[in-house]
Amino acid sequence: MNSTNETEVVLSEYDLIVSMTDVKGFITYVNDVFCEVASFSREELIGKPHNIVRHKDMPKVIFKLLWETLLRGKPISAFVKNATKDGNYYWVKAYVAPVFTEGEITHLTSYRRPVSNFAKQEISKLYKHLKEYEATHSLDETYTYLMEYLKERNISYDQFVDRLASEHSISNADALKIDIDSYYIDHMIFKTNIARSVALGKKDIKVTDSCCCNFGKKLKQLESMPFTSHPLWSQVHHYHNHVHGLMKDYVQRAGEDASKSELEGILSNVDKDTNKLIGTLKNVIDTYVEEGISHE
Numbered sequence: 001m002n003s004t005n006e007t008e009v010v011l012s013e014y015d016l017i018v019s020m021t022d023v024k025g026f027i028t029y030v031n032d033v034f035c036e037v038a039s040f041s042r043e044e045l046i047g048k049p050h051n052i053v054r055h056k057d058m059p060k061v062i063f064k065l066l067w068e069t070l071l072r073g074k075p076i077s078a079f080v081k082n083a084t085k086d087g088n089y090y091w092v093k094a095y096v097a098p099v100f101t102e103g104e105i106t107h108l109t110s111y112r113r114p115v116s117n118f119a120k121q122e123i124s125k126l127y128k129h130l131k132e133y134e135a136t137h138s139l140d141e142t143y144t145y146l147m148e149y150l151k152e153r154n155i156s157y158d159q160f161v162d163r164l165a166s167e168h169s170i171s172n173a174d175a176l177k178i179d180i181d182s183y184y185i186d187h188m189i190f191k192t193n194i195a196r197s198v199a200l201g202k203k204d205i206k207v208t209d210s211c212c213c214n215f216g217k218k219l220k221q222l223e224s225m226p227f228t229s230h231p232l233w234s235q236v237h238h239y240h241n242h243v244h245g246l247m248k249d250y251v252q253r254a255g256e257d258a259s260k261s262e263l264e265g266i267l268s269n270v271d272k273d274t275n276k277l278i279g280t281l282k283n284v285i286d287t288y289v290e291e292g293i294s295h296e
């Protein structure tokens with residue numbers, strides 16, 4: 001698929017690319033990692049249609065599926081090959097979701113994580129095939145074709161993406177039945193939703209205690225596992241409590257009219273602690289998987 005001089009920009013393990021659009025697909029927010037990876041400045045992206053990073057190898061039908069799902073109010077996972085400003089490309093596994101305000105979709109958010117080489121190979125084959133099909137068929141026909149392809153495998157596109165992603169990239173975590181990526185993303189959604197409510201000037205924002213988010217609940221459930229005796233396990237808890245504490249500070253300081261830079265500083269510490277949390281969790285799990293301690 002890569003017949004030109006493009007070079008792949010490979011995301012690092014902890015990179016998280018975030019963007020937000022309005023309901024028409026015009027970009028309203030990008031994080032720093034987005035700008036770095038795609039080689040655009042923030043000013044070049046804000047207000048532009050999201051197809052600014054569209055890569056020619058992407059089949060149209062995937063975006064049709066993406067938009068139809070989102071506008072029905074549902075989230076979707078997708079593998080996307082994107083183009084950088086300087087003509088290179090990068091692969092992401094995107095989790096794209098609608099954001100509701102008083103029952104209406106007001107924004108769409110995308111959280112993107114790296115893709116394993118295995119998944120890139122497999123998905124490239126499918127996308128190449130879909131592109132070829134699209135060249136001689138209408139978009140609706142290609143859509144039917146994709147649906148048939150998935151039906152034969154008895155899975156939805158989302159499940160196909162998740163299965164392919166978990167196959168190699170998070171094999172250790174998978175062995176322990178922990179989808180680390182999904183907890184990471186949960187926390188990022190938690191953070192972005194709060195920051196958005198603050199930006200909209202909302203008061204009475206409730207920040208949950210660390211035991212009340214999905215990650216916290218999972219930590220509780222895991223307490224009887226052998227790896228929780230690992231000395232680093234207490235650090236996982238520490239970082240997790242800290243992330244929630246920082247978000248509480250954030251809401252409080254916003255209510256006290258703290259400066260924009262102070263608030264941004266708190267959010268950047270949330271990102272740092274979330275990375276430390278995920279890194280530590282991976283370490284604990286890797287140690288135990290290497291030592292062959294089963295989770296059964």
Ligand SMILES: Cc1cc2nc3c(=O)[nH]c(=O)nc-3n(C[C@H](O)[C@H](O)[C@H](O)COP(=O)(O)O)c2cc1C
Nearest residue numbers: 020021025050051053054055063082096108109110
């Ligand atoms: C939140 C959100 C994020 C998106 N991210 C991407 C992206 O990273 N790359 C991309 O090509 N399209 C992305 N899209 C889809 C684009 O809006 C668009 O449908 C796609 O690039 C195809 O463009 P085209 O219809 O002009 O060919 C995103 C859409 C939304 C709502």
